[in-house]
Amino acid sequence: MNERMDSATEAFVAHRNLLFTVAYEMLGSAADAEDVLQETWLRWTDVDLDTVHNQRAYLVRITTRQALSRLRTLGRRKESYVGPWLPEPLLTAPDVAEDVELAESVSMAMLLVLETLAPTERAVFVLREVFDLEYDEIAHAVDKTPAAVRQIAHRARAHVAARRPRGAVTSAESRDALAAFQRAIDTGDLQSLVDMLAPDVVLLGDGGGVVQAVLRPVAGADKVARLLAAGLPKIVGMAAAEPAQINGCPALIVRIDGEIDNIVAVRIDDGLITGLYVVRNPEKLSRVERETAVGR
Numbered sequence: 001m002n003e004r005m006d007s008a009t010e011a012f013v014a015h016r017n018l019l020f021t022v023a024y025e026m027l028g029s030a031a032d033a034e035d036v037l038q039e040t041w042l043r044w045t046d047v048d049l050d051t052v053h054n055q056r057a058y059l060v061r062i063t064t065r066q067a068l069s070r071l072r073t074l075g076r077r078k079e080s081y082v083g084p085w086l087p088e089p090l091l092t093a094p095d096v097a098e099d100v101e102l103a104e105s106v107s108m109a110m111l112l113v114l115e116t117l118a119p120t121e122r123a124v125f126v127l128r129e130v131f132d133l134e135y136d137e138i139a140h141a142v143d144k145t146p147a148a149v150r151q152i153a154h155r156a157r158a159h160v161a162a163r164r165p166r167g168a169v170t171s172a173e174s175r176d177a178l179a180a181f182q183r184a185i186d187t188g189d190l191q192s193l194v195d196m197l198a199p200d201v202v203l204l205g206d207g208g209g210v211v212q213a214v215l216r217p218v219a220g221a222d223k224v225a226r227l228l229a230a231g232l233p234k235i236v237g238m239a240a241a242e243p244a245q246i247n248g249c250p251a252l253i254v255r256i257d258g259e260i261d262n263i264v265a266v267r268i269d270d271g272l273i274t275g276l277y278v279v280r281n282p283e284k285l286s287r288v289e290r291e292t293a294v295g296r
Helices: 001-029 028-042 056-078 094-098 099-105 110-113 119-130 134-142 147-162 172-187 221-235
Strands: 197-206 239-246 250-256 259-269 270-281
Touching: 001 028, 001 099, 001 110, 028 056, 056 119, 056 134, 094 099, 094 239, 099 110, 099 119, 099 250, 110 259, 119 134, 119 147, 119 221, 119 250, 119 270, 134 147, 172 221, 172 239, 172 250, 172 259, 197 221, 239 259
Parallel strands: 197 270
Antiparallel strands: 239 250, 250 259, 259 270
């Protein structure tokens, strides 16, 4: 019995970062992803390991099914969410950025694109495009035929391609954009930041009804600039912004009186900021105090 449990534990630990990342990319919530991992572990301990030919695929299958079930519950929760819902930000290790595909897949911008997919489409896209699972393996995970999975994958790819950031964004571009934001916070000089706003920029703020944040998306460079001009003077001198690696990409952690007030992430297209994501909901900020391991 102990030997069987040791084997189960060893396999689960070996693939834990992968399983967490699968669940997180499907849910956009680290807290829910951790709950899914707990459920996966409980089911894994009941499995007869002698019948399992591919432990990685089997564990991914359990995790995917649990995440799909939770995703539907999460969807109902989001319907009553106060203001825009943004993914829970993660402080990630610097080496995550070196895996370009992984970094893009966990980025705030991509997670918001994945939010526009139906649950099964999201699962298929994540498992195929990010984790490169075979269609047969994905079919077992989502209870579809391989032929159906191929169709779903094709449809999801086209959907994401039409909405994902245009072209590769270098870390330097993101850092420049955030440096302009940091200067605005530190000095109140907005011009360098405004100069980087795309005409169709959208700002989203997530306070979750717990703290103050914009309750609707703010679209257009003029409106976003006016919002920043109204809000920044109130925190200049009070706030300190520090660069960090959030969700595999450069971002800012903003502290007031030493306490984390918000994180700021950006989406960049063609060298200009097209998305500003400000997460203020305190319930979503615990994962920026310590690194979270993600992996493939």
